[in-house]
Amino acid sequence: MIKDLPKRSKIKKEYNIESPIEIKLLYWFNRYGLFPQFQYEIGKYRADFAFEDIKLVVECDGAEWHGTEEQKKNDKERDEYMINLGWKVMRFSGSEIYNEPWNIPKKVWELYYPRKIENNLKIETEMTDEQFKRYYEIKNLGIGAYI
Numbered sequence: 001m002i003k004d005l006p007k008r009s010k011i012k013k014e015y016n017i018e019s020p021i022e023i024k025l026l027y028w029f030n031r032y033g034l035f036p037q038f039q040y041e042i043g044k045y046r047a048d049f050a051f052e053d054i055k056l057v058v059e060c061d062g063a064e065w066h067g068t069e070e071q072k073k074n075d076k077e078r079d080e081y082m083i084n085l086g087w088k089v090m091r092f093s094g095s096e097i098y099n100e101p102w103n104i105p106k107k108v109w110e111l112y113y114p115r116k117i118e119n120n121l122k123i124e125t126e127m128t129d130e131q132f133k134r135y136y137e138i139k140n141l142g143i144g145a146y147i
Contacts, residue, residue, distance in 0.1 A: 021060045021097045022048055025104060032105035034112070043085060045078050055087045056111060058104075062094040 040050035049058040
């Protein structure tokens, strides 16, 4: 894992992703054809991942930053703030992301299509060139320790 640290720092720098679980989840989102924005500002907060077109936020809750009662209270306040602005918030624990990362994009898809249809938004079925480039870069940075 030590040998991967420079590559992890490259991902953090280029994509502004803050943790290994976010890197892992981004890889799985892209693999399933989902291309969220990351570290997305919503008012006074910043969401780990956001699907702006359908107002969906996905948060990665690692134990280090989301394990105490005070941190859970803060997360609840954040969620309520975003919900009041019309966002849907989904939270996934670090354990969920590490143990069964493929299930998370599936859960997001279950909300994604219905919300797109509800908002009369075009449903894209193919990757744009920019999305493919980002997926390919992330896939080929040698971050296997995080995936």
